[in-house]
Amino acid sequence: MAGRMVLGSALAQLVRPASEMDESGAHRLLPVAPELGGLLPNRGLRRGSTVAVGTARSASGGTSLMLALLAEASRAGSWCAVVGVPALGLLAAAEAGIALDRLALVPYPGAEWPTVVAALIDGVDVVVAAAPDGVSTVVTDRLAARARQRGCVLVPYGAWTGADVTLQITDGAWDGLGPGHGRLTRRRLTISARGRGAATRPREIRVWLPAASDRFAAVVAGTPGATTVTLVDPPATATPRAPLTLVGPSAEPA
Structure with a gap:
């Protein structure tokens, strides 16, 4: 109990509760990158919603997707938190534009994982939570309900039942290697979205993630002549990235 009070007090000193930031009902959507907006029913992260990020066994890249989902909201001024993902580093977050x-x-939230996530929901705009093994649906349902009440966007990272939208990487492949020569230049991920209500209709996009480049591009799957969205990464100082540059499908990126 004492640990819970200390954590809640510390968060209260850092940020205001997300629910207090939206008393008028305005700004109910947090922005996402344009190419990811096509996966979400409102083309953004709706406050109070649960948007899960998963990865099929045959694919990887969930961390990149999770960071890309947070980047626009972070640059727009939102607070974000990531719980239970020890492999995530600050360099990767900065390179994603957070x-x-x-x-x-x-x-490492340990046995207090539900308490930590609940406290962060009370004071942070977007909370990524990787649930440890054995967490019951009763606990996860309570956290989702708390997020709805507080106006926080809860982003479960991994298996989660009952999310409003579930984004899943279903396929991935590297590009650049030839027969015995070449180097990895970019990575293609296929991302599907399924959910409830307005998100019932399945959606899918293909995303290119260059491995050693300063660009991130995506094309909506199955859309002839789709616009390519190029995001320019920040310099080494981790300052905010340059604005989005939209280029046509046949044009060379600036």
């Missing part, structure tokens, strides 16, 4: 001065990492 503002490090508004990012909280709790890599």
